[in-house]
Amino acid sequence: MRRLGDLLGVEAMSLYRHVPGREDLLDAVVAAIVDEMQEDPEVIESPRDGWQDFLQRLAHGVRRVALRHPKVFPLVASRPPEAPWLRPPLRDLRWVETFLEALQQEGFSDEAAVSAYRAFTSFLLGHLLLEVSALGADVGPLDVLEDGQDLDTSLAPYPEVGRLRAALSEDHSAVEFEEALEELLNRIALVRSETS
Amino acid sequence: MRRLGDLLGVEAMSLYRHVPGREDLLDAVVAAIVDEMQEDPEVIESPRDGWQDFLQRLAHGVRRVALRHPKVFPLVASRPPEAPWLRPPLRDLRWVETFLEALQQEGFSDEAAVSAYRAFTSFLLGHLLLEVSALGADVGPLDVLEDGQDLDTSLAPYPEVGRLRAALSEDHSAVEFEEALEELLNRIALVRSETS
DNA sequence: TCGGTCATGTTTACAACGTATACGTTTTCG
DNA sequence: CGAAAACGTATACGTTGTAAACATGACCGA
Numbered sequence: 001m002r003r004l005g006d007l008l009g010v011e012a013m014s015l016y017r018h019v020p021g022r023e024d025l026l027d028a029v030v031a032a033i034v035d036e037m038q039e040d041p042e043v044i045e046s047p048r049d050g051w052q053d054f055l056q057r058l059a060h061g062v063r064r065v066a067l068r069h070p071k072v073f074p075l076v077a078s079r080p081p082e083a084p085w086l087r088p089p090l091r092d093l094r095w096v097e098t099f100l101e102a103l104q105q106e107g108f109s110d111e112a113a114v115s116a117y118r119a120f121t122s123f124l125l126g127h128l129l130l131e132v133s134a135l136g137a138d139v140g141p142l143d144v145l146e147d148g149q150d151l152d153t154s155l156a157p158y159p160e161v162g163r164l165r166a167a168l169s170e171d172h173s174a175v176e177f178e179e180a181l182e183e184l185l186n187r188i189a190l191v192r193s194e195t196s
Numbered sequence: 197m198r199r200l201g202d203l204l205g206v207e208a209m210s211l212y213r214h215v216p217g218r219e220d221l222l223d224a225v226v227a228a229i230v231d232e233m234q235e236d237p238e239v240i241e242s243p244r245d246g247w248q249d250f251l252q253r254l255a256h257g258v259r260r261v262a263l264r265h266p267k268v269f270p271l272v273a274s275r276p277p278e279a280p281w282l283r284p285p286l287r288d289l290r291w292v293e294t295f296l297e298a299l300q301q302e303g304f305s306d307e308a309a310v311s312a313y314r315a316f317t318s319f320l321l322g323h324l325l326l327e328v329s330a331l332g333a334d335v336g337p338l339d340v341l342e343d344g345q346d347l348d349t350s351l352a353p354y355p356e357v358g359r360l361r362a363a364l365s366e367d368h369s370a371v372e373f374e375e376a377l378e379e380l381l382n383r384i385a386l387v388r389s390e391t392s
Numbered sequence: 393t394c395g396g397t398c399a400t401g402t403t404t405a406c407a408a409c410g411t412a413t414a415c416g417t418t419t420t421c422g
Numbered sequence: 423c424g425a426a427a428a429c430g431t432a433t434a435c436g437t438t439g440t441a442a443a444c445a446t447g448a449c450c451g452a
Contacts, residue, residue: 001439013440014401022439052381059377078329087326112391116384123380126322130283131369133274173327181255183383184319185248188312195308197410209411210430218410 030079033072034092037061045098051106066128070135077125085169087121093158100160114167118176226275229268230288233257241294247302262324266331273321281365283317289354296356310363
């Protein structure tokens with residue numbers, strides 16, 4: 001805060017006239033970054049050329065955000081702006097809703113859509129954290145999934161998130177780990193035979 | 197430090213008689229954790245039943261460590277005890293050496309082994325950070341890949357690491373991202389058709 | 393034009409943190 | 423026995439986020 005104050009030519013305490021505290025300031029930064037993605041022309045709101053294209057665009061959109069703000073991205077990945085049972089780095093309710101609607105529109109069942117959400121977020125988190133940390137970023141605390149913690153935000157504007165909430169917050173880590181590991185080994189086998 | 201001091205029934209400053217400072221203490225914690233994996237009977241030092249089995253065991257070993265110490269694992273993933281150009285969470289030189297030797301012994305070319313190392317670490321980081329953060333962990337700063345930074349540790353005991361060092365520190369993030377994304381989409385397509 | 397309210401900024405202060413420095417003790421060993 | 427090493431404590435400093443009280447100017451209705 002003092003540092004930021006200096007930067008603005010002002011005492012640290014002045015900042016508290018505009019922002020309730022450090023945490024809220026960081027939340028605002030995250031919100032600004034997330035909004036950036038909404039303006040990315042490559043990223044689209046619903047599938048035009050199939051869900052693969054849609055997800056490709058979304059993934060690249062998130063990646064561009066991450067690379068554009070390497071030092072801030074871990075923050076984006078770690079804040080629980082709204083629902084702590086959503087997974088970083090796609091925790092913004094708007095985006096989760098967009099994601100689910102898009103896949104359903106493309107013929108995904110509920111389970112398939114939720115499973116895709118899981119795989120997609122885990123993929124993004126792993127790759128992007130690795131990339132930005134190589135660019136000198138600090139990875140701040142990833143946030144806690146408090147047990148009974150419920151949200152103050154209404155889910156009304158996000159019907160799919162609300163409807164699938166239970167499924168979204170289920171913990172499948174063990175199975176996912178096994179499946180992804182299996183698949184990783186297959187891929188490694190492929191590379192092995194290609195370059196041998 | 198003060199907290200730890202209290203816990204030990206001692207003033208904070210006493211700790212400095214036994215440890216140079218906070219950072220070194222954390223390094224020691226990480227070292228202890230890494231050693232735990234060396235003692236895991238499921239994890240083996242070189243392939244017995246093929247490299248797939250070897251990697252399965254290694255992956256599960258790392259996962260067990262992560263789940264056993266969720267709050268500490270991010271530290272393991274983020275410390276650069278030795279070589280900053282190695283990727284978390286498998287940064288321990290002994291393990292990297294073991295990894296490379298194992299794959300080569302199983303017929304991997306240099307490039308294939310290094311590529312497998314990349315994929316493997318990225319996979320582990322993504323999944324495990326996600327899992328432990330759901331268990332209430334703080335993800336500390338991932339460390340920086342300082343540009344000219346060289347190690348004080350000798351690479352002599354780790355011939356493969358030394359030999360492949362250049363390849364290991366190459367940055368292929370963009371390609372890796374595309375490939376992994378492609379593969380992710382394939383897997384999602386599979387799930388989609390299975391549950392539809 | 394006056395007086396009040398509100399937005400904004402400053403000052404001072406406090407608790408928590410890691411740690412430097414100086415000063416006790418107690419233990420060990422030649 | 424006596425010196426040195428090992429271990430612990432007391433005090434202090436700089437850095438953090440922020441609470442509380444106070445100052446200042448702009449604006450606005452009477």
